[in-house]
Amino acid sequence: MAGIPKRALIVLGLLIGVVLLTAFGGDRFGGDSEQASSAECRFTVTADMLNVRSGPELAAPVVDQLPEGEEVAASGETQGGFRKLDDERWASEEFLDAVSGSNCR
Incomplete structure (x- = not known):
């Protein structure tokens, strides 16, 4: 056979x-997946204390504060000088430095 x-x-x-x-x-x-790449986007807080707001504007209520040096995950979405951290949490891009090697847009 x-x-x-x-x-x-x-x-x-x-x-x-x-x-x-x-x-x-x-x-x-x-x-690779969308979820994995967004999880790799990380920032370090450079302000003494960074206000986290409920929306991408200074008039939005403060919902949290992050101390200097804290590392935080964020999305690639930015609007009006603010970066979206997660649902209804935004922080000023001016006080966020991308962590070396992180996958941020």
């Missing part, structure tokens, strides 16, 4: 498995 050798079938099966994992589940195994 002239067929495909068993070893070739095993190698082919492993290659197909790797391709499927990469295509459909890569973010679980260290692949």
Whole structure:
């Protein structure tokens, strides 16, 4: 019987498995994803005390304060000189320095 050798079938099966994992589940195994890249965007606070506001404007209420030197995760979204930290939390870009090696836009 002239067929495909068993070893070739095993190698082919492993290659197909790797391709499927990469295509459909890569973010679980260290692949790139939107969520992973946004988590890598980090900043260090440079002000003595940085007000975190509920919106991207000075008139927005202060909802938190961050001390100098604190490292904080942020999104790539900016508006009017403010950077979005997370839902309803914004801080002045003027007092945020990107952490070396972080993935920030």
